Amino acid sequence: xxxxxxxxxxxxxxxxxxxxxxxxxxxxxxxxxxxxxxxxxxxxxxxxxxxxxxxxxxxxxxxxxxxxxxxxxxxxxxxxxxxxxxxxxxxxxxxxxxxxxxxxxxxxxxxxxxxxxxxxxxxxxxxxxxxxxxxxxxxxxxxxxxxxxxxxxxxxxxxxxxxxxxxxxxxxxxxxxxxxxxxxxxxxxxxxxxxxxxxxxxxxxxxxxxxxxxxxxxxxxxxxxxxxxxxxxxxxxxxxxxxxxxxxxxxxxxxxxxxxxxxxxxxxxxxxxxxxxxxxxxxxxxxxxxxxxxxxxxxxxxxxxxxxxxxxxxxxxxxxxxxxxxxxxxxxx
Amino acid sequence: xxxxxxxxxxxxxxxxxxxxxxxxxxxxxxxxxxxxxxxxxxxxxxxxxxxxxxxxxxxxxxxxxxxxxxxxxxxxxxxxxxxxxxxxxxxxxxxxxx
Numbered sequence: 119x120x121x122x123x124x125x126x127x128x129x130x131x132x133x134x135x136x137x138x139x140x141x142x143x144x145x146x147x148x149x150x151x152x153x154x155x156x157x158x159x160x161x162x163x164x165x166x167x168x169x170x171x172x173x174x175x176x177x178x179x180x181x182x183x184x185x186x187x188x189x190x191x192x193x194x195x196x197x198x199x200x201x202x203x204x205x206x207x208x209x210x211x212x213x214x215x216x217x218x219x220x221x222x223x224x225x226x227x228x229x230x231x232x233x234x235x236x237x238x239x240x241x242x243x244x245x246x247x248x249x250x251x252x253x254x255x256x257x258x259x260x261x262x263x264x265x266x267x268x269x270x271x272x273x274x275x276x277x278x279x280x281x282x283x284x285x286x287x288x289x290x291x292x293x294x295x296x297x298x299x300x301x302x303x304x305x306x307x308x309x310x311x312x313x314x315x316x317x318x319x320x321x322x323x324x325x326x327x328x329x330x331x332x333x334x335x336x337x338x339x340x341x342x343x344x345x346x347x348x349x350x351x352x353x354x355x356x357x358x359x360x361x362x363x364x365x366x367x368x369x370x371x372x373x374x375x376x377x378x379x380x381x382x383x384x385x386x387x388x389x390x391x392x393x394x395x396x397x398x399x400x401x402x403x404x405x406x407x408x409x410x411x412x413x414x415x416x417x418x419x420x421x422x423x424x425x426x427x428x429x430x431x432x433x434x435x436x437x438x439x440x441x442x443x444x445x446x447x448x449x450x451x
Numbered sequence: 452x453x454x455x456x457x458x459x460x461x462x463x464x465x466x467x468x469x470x471x472x473x474x475x476x477x478x479x480x481x482x483x484x485x486x487x488x489x490x491x492x493x494x495x496x497x498x499x500x501x502x503x504x505x506x507x508x509x510x511x512x513x514x515x516x517x518x519x520x521x522x523x524x525x526x527x528x529x530x531x532x533x534x535x536x537x538x539x540x541x542x543x544x545x546x547x548x549x
Binding site for chain 1: 487545
């Protein structure tokens, strides 16, 4: 996808590609809540299995192998006429090659994380973003069940608020980000795009996230109508997804050909935070309550992330240059 | 989607498995741990054997472990199952997205 769409349309391409993944985490609980309420909770798992099995069957029939190196390899094996015996999978040579190729592939994301400070910065930001998101995701339903006394199916409907926030960011935000990028590019003296032109769009994301947290937390704390709580959650989701959208576009702009490795490098930390944050949610909410608990997260975010758009705008190109190994181009000798 | 679908059911799961809220949260989030480390294996396999092969196997793995999660109302099986399910689910992200 990085090759299919130019930088100026990156927002649109990300929007198209990410419509379902953005909706997924919000729609999942709705289905889950309905099933838990009407049937037993294990069926939430089993319905997911059935759904996945259907998709797999579809894929079995419809998907064709598209990865060129593998296709070429298979073709070579079929047309090879010379008596080269393929290496048996039981021999140690096969496994030695296998593991050296395996480690080669795993190496690039790790190398990026180690060598490039910009990846480290992006990884931490995206991880913090995702961690707070999963923190909220894991407790949103129980907020309504415990504090507002709603049933599982009704409580999970509130995830629609999060889905609204994330869809708005994906569909509308993506286009706005592209417009900003194009305007800045056309206004720049050399008419060249730079990743820093994504940075202005991080600002609404970075600001809306804690705003949403305060709104959501204090509405829940005072037991205000669920409308207010949901609006807060939607604002938070909007901020959360705008932040990740703009930072991912920045990352993709910088690491165009190694987009997959860069993504893998930052995603690992995001998911590790996504694993860790929900675990201490019960203690945080237990000791601080919804108001101060969410406010604490918001304060951490404000302190760590508010400087980032400024830093990236002013020194982004220097940060990106760190650790970059310049390609040696062979001129004519 | 499968990450958060059990969000509303966490209370019931905690009750049936006899665990406290924190362990319930672990059950929720262990899935992300699987998503974190799956790509290493998935990406390497995809490079070598092709994407369709990996995707099919990973989906089968996902279905198997996701079905095992609620079996026996066992805390250990649930957590391990969630981890394995995450590993399988990571193929969807790794193989499709550039």
